[in-house]
Amino acid sequence: MHLLAQGGRIDFEKNERGRIVEITVMTRDGWAWPGCSMGLFGKLRRRRYIASQASGPYRITRLGLRRVRAQPDNR
Numbered sequence: 538m539h540l541l542a543q544g545g546r547i548d549f550e551k552n553e554r555g556r557i558v559e560i561t562v563m564t565r566d567g568w569a570w571p572g573c574s575m576g577l578f579g580k581l582r583r584r585r586y587i588a589s590q591a592s593g594p595y596r597i598t599r600l601g602l603r604r605v606r607a608q609p610d611n612r
Contacts, residue, residue, distance in 0.1 A: 538581070538586065538597065538601060538604070538605050539605060540562060540564050540565075540570055541562075541587065541596065541597040541601065542597055542601070542602055542605045543564070543565055544564075544565030545562060545563055545564045545565055545570075546562075546563050546594035546595065546596050547560055547561070547562050547563070547573070547578065547587065547594055547595035547596075548560070548561045548563055548594050549561075549594070549595065557575075557578075560573060560575065560578050563594075578595075581601070582595075584600075585598060585600055585601075586598060586600060586601030586604060587601060
């Protein structure tokens with residue numbers, strides 16, 4: 538969540554049925570972060586902490602920003 542709050546995004550790949558089969562978390566600097574599983578992605582989506590607009594990448598919502606606790610090493 539902290540990567541998303543700092544400007545990151547979640548890119549996704551869909552299969553022919555339109556279901557998401559693969560996700561990649563990208564930082565704002567363009568680096569891929571491998572620490573997000575499909576289970577965690579589903580949990581963030583169900584809680585409405587992330588959302589996609591106009592079939593774009595998933596980004597953090599206002600609700601998600603309110604749920605992120607401040608960390609001493611955040612920029």
